[in-house]
Amino acid sequence: IEWQQPTQPRQERSITMDLVSTNDELLITTEHVDYLWTGLDFFRDLSYEEFRDMLAKASLQTYNPGDVIIRQGMPPKSFFVIKSGVAEMCVKSKFDDPISTPPNYLGAVVNELTKFDYFGERALSTAEPYAASVRVLEKTRCFVFNVEDIPESSILSKQRRASREMIDKLNQRYVLPEGYTPSYAATPKDDSILELLVRFKQIRQAAMCFKYIMNTEPTWGDTGQIARRSKLVSKLSKSQREEFQKVFELADVHKRGKISLLNMREFIESSRTTKTDSEMLEMIQKANPLYHGRVDYGITRDEFMGVMAEAEFYSLFTETFEALDKDKTGYVKAGDLDEVLGGVRDLISGDRKSIIDVEDKDMLVDYEQFSKMLLGAA
Structure with missing residues (x-):
């Protein structure tokens, strides 16, 4: 996914404690300082020196209506506190379709943000991506604290991790409305594409079976091997057996009840492996001594099901052990x-x-x- 970048601030000014005043027209007032230092749990434990140094590195950024300050899913870099203005917090659900969703769709509105509201705190507290997007409704000014400028004693520094209790509390701000239905819910795009993907999966399964035959040279034809593989087939789920049956029918293009050497080569080559006729014949000869070079030789459905089951379990074991x-x-x-x-x-x-x-x-x-x-x- 290529992320669409947030809007750059229309104006950015630095902040110093020297500008503290009771005049709200100035960058920061005593009311702002009191709230930032003692009104926010995230900064309440900072010493005066830590708070002063952090504030000196902070900035006041201005955004216009329609600007997107942060976007859900992007890595966290800053913590924002609104000085003035109005913005909305939007959250996409996991059911929103990333393909059909237009870039300007940010999800459901879960909160309206005004003076002294904040955002970005959950991402910095958990070191996870932003959990929401924030879009400006009215011209908005924000105090912005970059993560590298936040003292380690604050939970927002990413040097500490929030407790489970704190995360649960933070999550309450990002809950989707009850009964929310995504405007762009993921739905099947085209039945033919889905059928193609199912067919592709079946081809891969058949290729896996034939590749297993080539790599392991299993034997079949005697009663002992038939009984052993039948037991493996019995361990498959009903849906697996039905799926393997469909794979056999797909490979049996001539509907003879057997899969020919040509069919086998087509599936093997689909897995990016090539074999000559002599190599294919040698493989069959090793696998079944009863073959004796018969041109009409083919793998029957029962043989195929047995080897498919063996290949399936073999793949499961080896992938686990790998x-x-x-x-x-x-x-x-x-x-x-x-x-x-x-x-x-x-x-x-x-x-x-x-x-x-x-x-x-x-x-x-x-x-x-x-x-x-x-x-x-x-």
Whole structure:
């Protein structure tokens, strides 16, 4: 997303304590000083020297109607206190569509800001992006305190973190109106695009299956392998089985109930991998000794479902274990593997027995081979 920048102030003037007066026409009055120092929780604990030095570095910025002082989602840089004028605080919901929403749409109005109201405090207190946008309704002057000029003793310095209780209190200023409906809610753009994305996902799944065949050279055709893969298929959810069935139907372009070598190559190449005819035939020969070079050979639906299930679980295991392999060596410690698998097991069982029964927890394990062992494919 390319952020639209806030409006630059129309006028900016520095502030010094020497200009403190009871005359409101001056930059800052005693009323302003009293409020900034003792009326705001954020500055109340500052010493006189800290407050004086901070105020000397602050500025008074002027904005005209329509100007956007800060924008929701941008990194926080300053804290603002309104000296005079009127502005509105706007919040977009997570349901607003970033594509169809025009740049000038800032969201629902959650607060109207006038003299001595402030904004930017939540972002500086939490080190999170601005939670709202602020747009000027009437000519507005703001005291502006840049974060680098705020003493560390203040919660706004970003050197301290707000408590959960304080954050909850700050969040109350940014709550969307009850029953709020986004003016630009995200909706499907075009059914054909969604169908294309679904088809793309199916192609990727088929490519994953064939890539697994090429990388692991699984065997099929004997009753033992059929039974093992059938058990894996039974562990799939109903929606997964239905999805794999659709993938098979997509790959079986001739509706023969089999996927040919040509079909397999098309899907493999869709994953940016190329194989010659001889390489494809060699792969099939290794996977199924019963092939014997038959030209009409193809993978049946049951074979495909079994290998898809095996590829799905293999990918799940290896991706999980890869997260432990920070140096990308292909090996992880046995203790780390046991901890991950044990953590998952604890979610569904009270059994505390170690899954990897080895004394040396620092022993390195080839996790790709280990994944095959878990699937009974090694």
